[in-house]
Amino acid sequence: MKSGMMEHALNNDTNYLNDGTTLRSWLLTTDHKRIGILYMLSITFFFFIGGAAAVLFRLELMTPRGDMLSPDAYNKLFSLHGIVMVWFFLIPAVPNVLGNFLIPLMIGARDLAFPRLNLASWYIFMAGGLFTLLVIIIGGVDTGWTFYTPYSSTYANTYVILAATGIFINGFSSIATGLNFIVTIHLLRAPGMIWFRLPLFVWTMYATSLIMVLATPVLAVALALIAVERIFHVGIFDPAIGGDPLLFQHLFWFYSHPAVYIMILPGMGVVSEIVPCFARKPLFGYTFVAMSSLAIASLGFLVWGHHMFVSGQSVYAGLIFSLLSMLVAIPSAIKVFNWTATLYKGTIFLKTPMLYALGFIGLFTIGGLTGICLATLAFDIHVHDTYFIIAHFHYVMVGGMVMAYLGGIHFWWPKMTGKMYNEWLGRINALIVFLGFNLAFFPQFILGYLGNPRRYHVYPDEFQVFHVMSSLGASILGVGYVLPLFYLIWSYKFGRSSGQNPWHARGVEWEAASPPIKHNFYEVPVVDYPAYDYPPAGPDFTMSEGELEPTSPEQPQRRITSSHGT
Amino acid sequence: MIDEFQILPEAASRGAYAIDLIAWALLAISTFFSLLIMFAILVFIIRYWHRRQVPRESRISGKRKLALEIVWSTIPLGILLVMFFWGAVVYVEAHQPPVDPIEVNVVGKQWMWKVAHESGRGEINSLHLPAGRPVRLTMISQDVIHSFFIPAFRNKQDVLPRRYTTLWFEATEPGRYHLFCAEYCGTSHAEMVGEVVVQEPEEYTRWAAATEKEPLAQRGRRLVDRLGCLQCHGLVDGFQTGPPLNGLYGKTVPLENGTTATADAPYLRRSIIDPQADRRAGYESVMPSYEDKIEPDQMFEIIAYLRSIKDATGPLAGPDTIPEESPGNSNSESANGEGG
Numbered sequence: 001m002k003s004g005m006m007e008h009a010l011n012n013d014t015n016y017l018n019d020g021t022t023l024r025s026w027l028l029t030t031d032h033k034r035i036g037i038l039y040m041l042s043i044t045f046f047f048f049i050g051g052a053a054a055v056l057f058r059l060e061l062m063t064p065r066g067d068m069l070s071p072d073a074y075n076k077l078f079s080l081h082g083i084v085m086v087w088f089f090l091i092p093a094v095p096n097v098l099g100n101f102l103i104p105l106m107i108g109a110r111d112l113a114f115p116r117l118n119l120a121s122w123y124i125f126m127a128g129g130l131f132t133l134l135v136i137i138i139g140g141v142d143t144g145w146t147f148y149t150p151y152s153s154t155y156a157n158t159y160v161i162l163a164a165t166g167i168f169i170n171g172f173s174s175i176a177t178g179l180n181f182i183v184t185i186h187l188l189r190a191p192g193m194i195w196f197r198l199p200l201f202v203w204t205m206y207a208t209s210l211i212m213v214l215a216t217p218v219l220a221v222a223l224a225l226i227a228v229e230r231i232f233h234v235g236i237f238d239p240a241i242g243g244d245p246l247l248f249q250h251l252f253w254f255y256s257h258p259a260v261y262i263m264i265l266p267g268m269g270v271v272s273e274i275v276p277c278f279a280r281k282p283l284f285g286y287t288f289v290a291m292s293s294l295a296i297a298s299l300g301f302l303v304w305g306h307h308m309f310v311s312g313q314s315v316y317a318g319l320i321f322s323l324l325s326m327l328v329a330i331p332s333a334i335k336v337f338n339w340t341a342t343l344y345k346g347t348i349f350l351k352t353p354m355l356y357a358l359g360f361i362g363l364f365t366i367g368g369l370t371g372i373c374l375a376t377l378a379f380d381i382h383v384h385d386t387y388f389i390i391a392h393f394h395y396v397m398v399g400g401m402v403m404a405y406l407g408g409i410h411f412w413w414p415k416m417t418g419k420m421y422n423e424w425l426g427r428i429n430a431l432i433v434f435l436g437f438n439l440a441f442f443p444q445f446i447l448g449y450l451g452n453p454r455r456y457h458v459y460p461d462e463f464q465v466f467h468v469m470s471s472l473g474a475s476i477l478g479v480g481y482v483l484p485l486f487y488l489i490w491s492y493k494f495g496r497s498s499g500q501n502p503w504h505a506r507g508v509e510w511e512a513a514s515p516p517i518k519h520n521f522y523e524v525p526v527v528d529y530p531a532y533d534y535p536p537a538g539p540d541f542t543m544s545e546g547e548l549e550p551t552s553p554e555q556p557q558r559r560i561t562s563s564h565g566t
Numbered sequence: 567m568i569d570e571f572q573i574l575p576e577a578a579s580r581g582a583y584a585i586d587l588i589a590w591a592l593l594a595i596s597t598f599f600s601l602l603i604m605f606a607i608l609v610f611i612i613r614y615w616h617r618r619q620v621p622r623e624s625r626i627s628g629k630r631k632l633a634l635e636i637v638w639s640t641i642p643l644g645i646l647l648v649m650f651f652w653g654a655v656v657y658v659e660a661h662q663p664p665v666d667p668i669e670v671n672v673v674g675k676q677w678m679w680k681v682a683h684e685s686g687r688g689e690i691n692s693l694h695l696p697a698g699r700p701v702r703l704t705m706i707s708q709d710v711i712h713s714f715f716i717p718a719f720r721n722k723q724d725v726l727p728r729r730y731t732t733l734w735f736e737a738t739e740p741g742r743y744h745l746f747c748a749e750y751c752g753t754s755h756a757e758m759v760g761e762v763v764v765q766e767p768e769e770y771t772r773w774a775a776a777t778e779k780e781p782l783a784q785r786g787r788r789l790v791d792r793l794g795c796l797q798c799h800g801l802v803d804g805f806q807t808g809p810p811l812n813g814l815y816g817k818t819v820p821l822e823n824g825t826t827a828t829a830d831a832p833y834l835r836r837s838i839i840d841p842q843a844d845r846r847a848g849y850e851s852v853m854p855s856y857e858d859k860i861e862p863d864q865m866f867e868i869i870a871y872l873r874s875i876k877d878a879t880g881p882l883a884g885p886d887t888i889p890e891e892s893p894g895n896s897n898s899e900s901a902n903g904e905g906g
Contacts, residue, residue, distance in 0.1 A: 071753045144750050150727060151710040151752060155676070239728035245711055246726070279614070288635050310713065311724045312731045315661045319654050326646040330639055337638040340603055343610035345622045350611065358607060365603050369596035372646065376653030379588050381660065382720040385713060385748040449589065450575045451717020453748045456756035460744060462572065536622060543616075 015418070015515040030115035031518055036101030037416070038122050040409075043089050043097060044485070046129055050084035051481065053077045057457070058471040066458045074457035075142040076158070082145030083163065087170050088129045090397055091259065093405045094266030095212075096125070096177055099205045101416060103181060105509035105516060106199050108190025108525040113183040121176035124169060132166030135159045144455065146256075147222075149237030149248040153229040161230055164223040171216045174262075178212030181205050190508070192527035196290070199507050199531045200283065203290040204269030207297035211258045211265075215301070219255035222248060246311055253304035261300040263397055264364075265293055267404030268335055271357045274411050275339050277505045278354035279346030280537040282530070285338040292331030299328045309380045318377055325375035332368050336361060347537040351503070352426030356407025359434045363399025367392060370445065388448025394441045403433065406484065413488065414498030418515045421491035425483070433480035439473025503543060506533055578739040578764060579719035584656050586720070591652070595645060660721070663830070664700035664734045669873065671782070671866035672705040674712035674725040677754035679745065682866055686779035691760030693745060695737050696770035702734040704831045704869075706862050713749035716762050724749055728839070730832040737764040786871025789864055793856065808853060809846050815869075815876035820847040831869050838865070 016033045020026075026034060057077045060068045069077065100118065104111050112118050135141060141163035143152040152160050185206050189198070225236050226248070235242030276283045283289060305313060305321030339361055348354075370392040374380050383389065407430075414420055443466040452463045459467070501510040508527060512520050577586055613620060626634070670693070673680040681689045695701050705714055705725040712725040714733060718741075723733035747758035765773060790796060790811075798807035809819070817829050822845040827833050836843055838860065841853035860868070 066756075071756065075750075075753065075755070142752070146750075148711060148750065151750070155710050155752060239726075280616075285631065285635055309657075310722050311711075312726055312729065315658060318657060322654060322657075323650050326650050329646055330643055333642045334635065334639055336603060338635075340606050340610070341634070343607060343614065344626075346610070346614050347616045347622065348611050348614045349616050358611075361607065362600070362604055365600050366596070369599055372649065373589075373592040373596065376588060376592060376649050378585050378653045378656035378660065379592060380653075381657065381722050382585050382589075382717070384722055385715070385750075446573055450572065451715070451744060451746065453715060453746045453756075455750040456746075458756045537616070539619065541616075 014517060015513060016518050017417070017515050019518045028119075030111070030119050032100050032104050032112045032115065032118060033416075033516060033520075035118050035122055036097050036099075039092060039096040039100060039125070042122070042126060042129065043092050046084050046088035047481075049133070050081050050089060051478065053081040053084070054474065055478065057081070058474045060457060061459075061467045062464075062471050064459050064461050064464050064467075069457060071457055072142060075144075075455070076136075076140035078455060079141050079144050079163075080136055083132065083141070083167065085397075086145055086259070086263075087167050088125075088132065090263040090401055091174060092125065092177075093263075093401065094270060094408060095181070095205060095208055095262070096121075096173075098201075098270065098405075098408045098412065099181060099208075099266065100177075102412065102509055103184055103202060103205055104188065105415075105512055105520055106202055106507055107185065107188060107193050108508050108511075108521065108527060109184065109188035110519040110521070112180050113188055114180050117176050117180055121173040121180070124176065125173035128166050128168075128170030128173065131169060132163060135162040135166060138162075146252060147226060147248070148252075149226065149229075149245050150239070150243070153226045153236070153243075153248075154238045154240070161227045164226055168220055168223050171220050174212045174216045178209035178216075181209040182213065185209075190525050190527055193508070196287065197527055197530050198290075199269075200272035200286070200289055200293070201266075201269035204265045204272070204293045207293040208262050208265045211262050211297050211300065215255045215258040215262075218251060219259075222251035222255065225251070246308070246313065249308055249311060250304065253307045254301070257304040257307065258297070258300040260393070260396070261296055263401050265296060267360060267364075267401040268293065270404040270408040270411070271339060271360050272335075273505075273507065274353045274357040274407055275342050276532040276534055277411075277503050278349045278351055278357075279343050280349075280534050280541070281342055281346040282532040282534055283338065284341040284344075285334070286531065288334050289338050292334045295331040296328060299324065299331070303328060306375055306380070309377055310384050322375055322377045326372065329368060329372050329375075332364075336365055336368070347541065349543050350427070351543065352421075352423060352430055353407045353411035353503075355427055355430035356403050356410060356433075359430060360400055360403040360407060363395050363403060363434075363437065367395030367400055370395065382451075383448050385454055386448035387444040387452050387454055390454050391441045391444035391448060394444070399437050399441070403437075406430075406433065409484070409488070411503070412509075413491070414502050415509060415512075415514050415516070417492050417495075418498055418513075419491045419495035420498040420502060421487050421495060425487045429480055429483050429487075432476060432483070436473050436476030436478075436480050440470050440477050441473070443467075443469040443473075504541075507531070576718045576739075576741075576743070577720070578737055578741060578743055579716075579721065580736040580738055581656075581660055582718065582720040582738075584659075588649075588652060588656060592649065595649070599642075660734075663732075664702055664736070667700040667702040667734055668696065669870070670695075670701055670703050671870075672703050672714065672725070673708060673862050673866075674705065674714065674747070674751075674758075675708040676710065676752050677747070677758040679714070679747075679758065679760050680863075682782060682863060683774050684782050684870055685774040685777060686781045686785070687774050687777035688779070691745070691758075692763060693760065694763045694765060694770060694773050696767040697737045697740050697764050698767060700734055700736045702732055704730055704732050704866070706730055706865075708862060710751045711749050712747045712751050712758065715746040715748035716743055717746070718743035718762070722748055730835050732831070737762075740764045740766055782867045782870035783874035784871075785864075786867035786869070786874075789860075789868050790871055793859065798853070808849060811872055812875045812878035815872045817876075821845065822847050822849075834869050834872060835865055838868070 016031055029035065057074055060074060139159055141158045141160055143156050143160055185202060228234050229236045229238060233241060237243040237245055237248045239245060272283055272289060303321055303325040305317050306325040309318050374392060410426055447463055447466045450463060452459055498514060500514045508525055511525050577583055669684055671682040679691050681693050707725045707727045709727060713722055714725055715722040719735045721733060721735050723731050725731060741764055743762040745760040745762050747755060751758060799809060799811045814829050818826050819829050820826050827844055833844065839857045840855060842851050845851055
């Protein structure tokens with residue numbers, strides 16, 4: 001056992017990062033970790049593109065008049081923000097960065113099942129993303145990320161087909177990744193890694209992958225039909241030529257509502273990893289949290305009609321979709337209660353990742369509860385298509401998912417780079433993000449209830465105060481997003497070594513060196529323990545980073561059984 | 567109009583109070599659970615802070631864990647079901663047709679609202695209403711999807727191309743309120759706004775009558791004549807090609823496919839545009855589509871006419887059911903003047 005540790009230490013000079021340093025070695029890599037890093041760099045780029053659009057329109061919204069942007073420029077900016085953030089940041093964020101990096105490590109595999117498909121998915125993603133950027137440069141699209149017909153199919157004079165093509169291409173990347181994850185989780189688990197020993201992060205990745213594989217084709221169909229209508233004038237969505245405008249909304253939301261769960265489930269997985277580690281306690285209600293992910297993924301396919309309560313769909317459809325939408329709240333509530341209960345009788349450390357995770361729980365709770373408000377039919381009539389919706393889904397997507405993503409990056413940063421960032425900067429940044437976020441989006445609940453419709457670049461004077469608050473909050477939030485860019489890169493260059501497992505975390509991924517070697521493990525791990533087998537932390541247990549070995553004498557060492565020949 | 571700082575919007579319709587009540591309940595539930603979670607997290611952080619020496623050994627038994635899971639699933643489920651039923655009841659009520667409403671017709675187009683009152687008076691980007699009377703809007707879009715939204719009434723309905731949607735409310739407080747388009751509709755979406763003016767009933771009646779134009783029903787009658795509708799419709803029942811028009815509006819009619827339909831504005835419009843879709847039982851499919859011959863404004867006029875003869879019992883709706891008109895010279899003017 002001791003020799004195992006020594007071996008790691010001895011071989012620490014070769015790892016996946018320095019095993020080949022040429023551009024070619026990165027662009028042709030099939031190593032899931034390197035592909036994860038490629039994805040991280042790419043989505044960070046897209047995140048700041050989408051963020052720049054938000055900066056511009058939040059500036060415009062500081063005053064009730066249209067004094068900075070033309071209506072068309074404003075419309076293109078919010079469309080760009082939505083399209084880039086949804087398809088090129090939120091959907092790939094946790095799955096393609098953390099999922100890619102961690103799934104094989106967590107289940108004790110050498111790589112994903114289809115390493116070359118994995119690389120291909122990144123190229124497809126980049127093709128779709130750069131194509132979409134090109135569309136923005138040549139003139140953009142003004143339909144919003146929702147592409148509602150017949151506006152998008154007949155009336156919009158912008159590059160609808162091209163933008164849809166970018167998203168269409170990107171869809172294949174999603175499907176490839178989802179497929180890869182499903183096969184990997186089924187087939188490549190290490191000896192002893194039975195389903196109910198899987199970390200919950202892997203469970204949520206599994207649920208997410210199911211949605212990616214099943215729902216994305218429907219989006220592709222919907223977008224392709226828009227193109228068919230625009231090019232060949234076949235009446236599909238435009239009633240002027242015999243189509244049905246609501247058909248598109250059904251198709252679009254049949255994908256896009258489950259896609260919302262693509263965006264939030266992985267975040268829930270990240271939080272389920274972080275909370276037990278910094279409470280030094282097994283996760284409360286493992287089975288319930290695992291099954292609730294599958295419940296969310298399956299119920300998610302049955303609730304799309306709640307986007308259409310005022311669209312003119314039948315009252316009966318409204319009733320059914322309202323009831324089913326309410327039910328999604330149950331598995332979500334189960335998760336929140338179980339995370340909270342995990343803290344009970346724990347030994348709590350408020351390290352940077354934990355601050356993000358707790359921030360996630362608080363903001364996701366508000367996002368989820370306002371989701372219940374929106375599922376309540378009569379209430380939705382009033383706030384539908386107002387800022388209330390904007391606030392709600394930003395609480396889930398940004399307050400939830402982006403917090404979880406940042407938490408995950410901070411949690412596994414030592415694993416990815418072997419380096420430790422400045423803990424106090426990390427903590428302060430988590431606070432900046434939390435406060436900035438709330439200031440940016442809480443006023444929008446009030447704006448929405450007051451009746452300010454979304455996608456308005458001018459608005460009545462009495463709404464201004466809330467818009468100013470929101471814009472101020474957004475600028476604080478902006479600082480919170482830029483700062484990690486600097487201190488994380490700095491830590492990678494100059495930071496001190498983190499050691500193999502600075503958090504003394506118990507997942508299999510921490511058995512590998514930090515950063516891991518090319519094929520992850522020297523020996524295939526054999527798993528004979530449940531997930532989150534955190535032993536009670538003794539009075540001497542500390543979590544000061546940069547140490548190779550736990551200081552607590554009671555901390556049992558993990559057995560790394562060598563199973564030769566595999 | 568509202569000028570000063572506010573957190574809650576004005577409520578100016580009967581339905582608004584029902585929705586505000588739901589909003590308060592939802593706010594209470596949301597606040598309670600948010601605070602519960604945040605409070606629990608805070609207490610646990612303080613109590614189980616890693617430097618504190620507190621008993622941590624006794625972990626919860628499997629049985630009690632299961633009990634906890636059941637409790638925190640079923641209590642929210644109960645609350646959710648209550649909110650579902652409450653929201654559903656108010657929603658269903660909002661979709662019940664009102665009794666004896668004032669009918670107002672709305673055309674949405676990029677980027678304006680065109681309103682036609684039964685009196686014949688029209689307006690653009692404003693809507694005059696009487697307080698204390700149910701008002702029903704029958705709405706259609708000429709291009710993309712719009713959404714008619716009056717925050718003070720807590721009411722909203724998408725306005726679709728080539729399909730009628732309806733929205734009704736009963737304003738309670740005279741005053742001026744915002745009217746917004748809530749569904750993104752292109753460049754000037756944010757300028758597709760207007761003003762709802764709620765007046766005392768007498769004031770509204772005066773306002774509506776102050777027009778030189780003919781009432782909608784009268785214009786509709788002229789259109790029905792011009793289009794030759796009465797050649798097939800409106801003769802003595804039983805000896806005609808199409809169903810009689812008098813007494814039709816609002817009636818429940820049997821359809822060829824075995825079901826029934828209420829002959830309301832959406833049904834009547836559909837029957838004129840696409841006569842085969844919901845054909846009346848017992849009639850031949852000989853009527854052509856009038857889709858290209860009738861503008862949206864004119865469709866409202868025809869339906870207003872049908873509404874005006876809904877209680878007529880005679881074989882043919884005569885000029886006595888509508889105000890006298892001078893035949894001949896005004897025909898072309900009325901058919902083309904308003905439709906645009």
